[in-house]
Each structure stands twice: as structure tokens, then as C-alpha cells.
Amino acid sequence: MQRVLVTGGAGYIGSHCCKALAAAGYEPVVFDNLSTGHRTFCRFGPLIPGDVRDADELERAFQSMAPVAVMHFAAQSLVGESTARPFDTYDVNVNGTLTLLRTMLNHNVRNIVFSSTCAVYGPADRLPIAETTSLNPISPYGRSKLMVEQIFDDFDAAYGIRSARLRYFNAGGADPSGLIGEWHEPETHLIPVVLDVAMGLRKALKVNGGAYPTSDGTAVRDYIHVDDLAEAHVAALRYLIDGDASVAVNVGTGVGSSVDEVVRAVERVTGRPVATQSGPPRQGDPAELVADPALAKSMFDWRATRDLDTIIADAWSWHQSLRRHETVHHKESV
Incomplete structure (x- = not known):
């Protein structure tokens, strides 16, 4: 069974993606420092406690698990906090991603599905928002995510690391089984x-x-069910494993x-x-x-149904x- 390292896999969206990965025949390996995630959400594969900024912890995880790909959710994601404490946002979102990419290079892992955001667009100049919309983020959070997308472009050109960057809109809902769901402290959504x-x-x-x-x-x-979002991640992973080119797509309804x-x-x-x-x-x-979700349908044969x-x-x-x-x-x- 192929393993996928899921950074931030103990969180809301990450855990739902772990369930979708398991259902699709992969073994999700959660890599999470549990600062905002929940150990009880790690039900679908092993948990390796660790921080994406720690190269040694990542190295041990890659050595022991030998993943074929990465799904990257670990991030500081609150817009207000990013404005008040931009150092923390850039440290986790940018520095943490660079540390992760270095480890991927060391282990010849060349596929990554990235949790991005519609915040990379900033105030939209037209609706619905397509991937051709101007990129003008207005918060440190949005700018950090755009920086990472640009880093992926450079790493693709230089090292052949291919990425699928999924630009989220508003995730909601929960797994119908009741095993996992949205649990933030404090809750702002x-x-x-x-x-x-x-x-x-x-x-x-x-x-x-x-x-x-x-x-x-x-x-x-644009509210999208978290299970639809999880299915988009699995579709994006299959797209990359099939050898297709890096892409940034909106995931919305x-x-x-x-x-x-x-x-x-x-x-x-x-x-x-x-x-x-x-x-x-x-x-x-x-x-x-x-969102204009047409590109995700074209690239991944995926669309939201809930x-x-x-x-x-x-x-x-x-x-x-x-x-x-x-x-x-x-x-x-x-």
C-alpha cells in the first residue's frame, strides 16, 4: 500500500482527507505537532508527532515511512492572527514548507498536494473567481500562501517537484459518520x-x-462540504501520480x-x-x-456534489x- 505523508493531518480538513485517502487505498501518515489538531482525529493511519519546521523530525518520518507523496495542510491559517503576529505565520507557512521541500528532495519524493486559499486573490476584480483572476493578497496569511505557490513553481522548474495547489473557499460540514468534524478553539467560522x-x-x-x-x-x-474538498485532494493526488503537470485550481461549488x-x-x-x-x-x-470551479472539473474530473x-x-x-x-x-x- 502506498503511503502519503499528511502534514497537519490531525486538523479539520487534513483528517477528512486522511479518511478519503484510506478509502482510496492509500495509507495516510499524519505528521502533526497537535498545536491545533486533535489526536482523536488520527483514525485512518499512524500519527508521527512533529513540526514541519523541524528538519530532524521530518527526516525521521520520511526514513521510517517512505511516502510516495505529500499532502501539506500544516499552517497558521487565521487572517487576524497573521496581521497581529506575521512572524509566526511566515515561520510556519513559508519556512516550514521550505523545510518540508528540502526533506522531499532528500528522499526523492516529487509530488505534493498543497492546501492553498482563495485569499491569494485578495479583492476579486470579477466574479466568479477563476484562476486567471489577479493575485493580490491583502493579509500576511494570503501573502504567505502565495509565496509558497511561487516557491513551488521554482522547485518544479529546478528540481522537478510537481504540485497541485488547491485554493479553498469556505469549507463546512463534517464526515457523516460522526467520527471527525470541525473543532477549533476558539471557533470563528x-x-x-x-x-x-x-x-x-x-x-x-x-x-x-x-x-x-x-x-x-x-x-x-462559496461553502463547500469538507468531504467534497477531501475528494478533490485525492483526485489531485492521482493527477500528480499519473505524471501530469503542476497546477493551481479553485475548489468550490x-x-x-x-x-x-x-x-x-x-x-x-x-x-x-x-x-x-x-x-x-x-x-x-x-x-x-x-469560485469558478471549471478548471478542477477539467483537470481532475472532480466537482462538488453536496x-x-x-x-x-x-x-x-x-x-x-x-x-x-x-x-x-x-x-x-x-
Whole structure:
């Protein structure tokens, strides 16, 4: 069985990709320092604790596991934190990737699937966003991801390391089995925050900005089910293993949903009301971000198939399980 080293594989998207890899006949090997990931998510292959900035730890992982390829999720991913602490963002995202690439070269591993972001585009000059859209990131996080994409181009030209860079839009949902799901501390993503309100764990959702030039005045985003996203990674891996050229592609649905539409969908799926309150728009927050996913269909024969209600239903099932676990753990700890 071919092994794939999955950096950051104990996190939200990484763990779902590990499950998809296992289902596709690969053995995922998680390499994660567990700073934001969860040991309980490492269910589909071995875990090697380690940091991508540590060359010795990476060297031992490659020596012991001999992976045929890498999926690279390990990163500092919060935009606000990247602005407040850019050193940490560049250290992990850029320095960590360079250390990983050096180890790949040492072991003649030439294929990598990279967790990139639509933040590399910055404020889009047209919608939906295609890969030909201007690259103008406005945060250290977005700039760090674009730097890594540029590094991949140079390493492809010089060393033959081929990469598939998947530019995410807004991942949501959870594995329907309930084994893994979205679990961030603190939680800042819209769908789990709205679910917290539906569960009565938050009083209301603060809607940041209500006067955008959209159908209902709230910001519009392209929400993709995390299992669709995981399947895109496996398709990208197969594309590289088949010998195809490096590529950067958007992974989204091509359909936008506003904050208000997400709230209504949560109320519809859960049967519970969601209180909202108005807040000021966040600085630099674009009104609308929607992917053009045509290139991913062309390159990988992949497209997203799960809709917003499915995303929310699976997230709701996981969210209830997670919150029950946290309540029990809290009671047992008191």
C-alpha cells in the first residue's frame, strides 16, 4: 500500500482527507505537532508527532515511512492572527514548507498536494473567481500562501517537484459518520458559530455588515462540504501520480450563499431559531467570494456534489456530539 505523508493531518480538513485517502487505498501518515489538531482525529493511519519546521523530525518520518507523496495542510491559517503576529505565520507557512521541500528532495519524493486559499486573490476584480483572476493578497496569511505557490513553481522548474495547489473557499460540514468534524478553539467560522446559537450556547450571531451590494445586504461566500474538498485532494493526488503537470485550481461549488441564507438554512435544518444582531463590516472583507470551479472539473474530473443543507445537517450532527462530549468532560473535570 502506498503511503502519503499528511502534514497537519490531525486538523479539520487534513483528517477528512486522511479518511478519503484510506478509502482510496492509500495509507495516510499524519505528521502533526497537535498545536491545533486533535489526536482523536488520527483514525485512518499512524500519527508521527512533529513540526514541519523541524528538519530532524521530518527526516525521521520520511526514513521510517517512505511516502510516495505529500499532502501539506500544516499552517497558521487565521487572517487576524497573521496581521497581529506575521512572524509566526511566515515561520510556519513559508519556512516550514521550505523545510518540508528540502526533506522531499532528500528522499526523492516529487509530488505534493498543497492546501492553498482563495485569499491569494485578495479583492476579486470579477466574479466568479477563476484562476486567471489577479493575485493580490491583502493579509500576511494570503501573502504567505502565495509565496509558497511561487516557491513551488521554482522547485518544479529546478528540481522537478510537481504540485497541485488547491485554493479553498469556505469549507463546512463534517464526515457523516460522526467520527471527525470541525473543532477549533476558539471557533470563528460562520457555520459552527451559527450552530452554537441554535444550541443556545451563544446568545446571538453578530452579522458583520448588512449593507453589502448583495441580494440581502449580507456577505456572500462559496461553502463547500469538507468531504467534497477531501475528494478533490485525492483526485489531485492521482493527477500528480499519473505524471501530469503542476497546477493551481479553485475548489468550490460555484454557488454563493449569504450570511442570512446560512442562518435561514440552519433554522430550516435544525428546527431552531437563530437570533442575530448587527455589527460593523470587517475591514477588507469583500462583499462576495464565489469560485469558478471549471478548471478542477477539467483537470481532475472532480466537482462538488453536496449542497448547503447537507453541509449544515452533517455539521449539526457533529456539533451536537462535540458539545455533548465537552459538557461531559467538563462535568468529570469539576
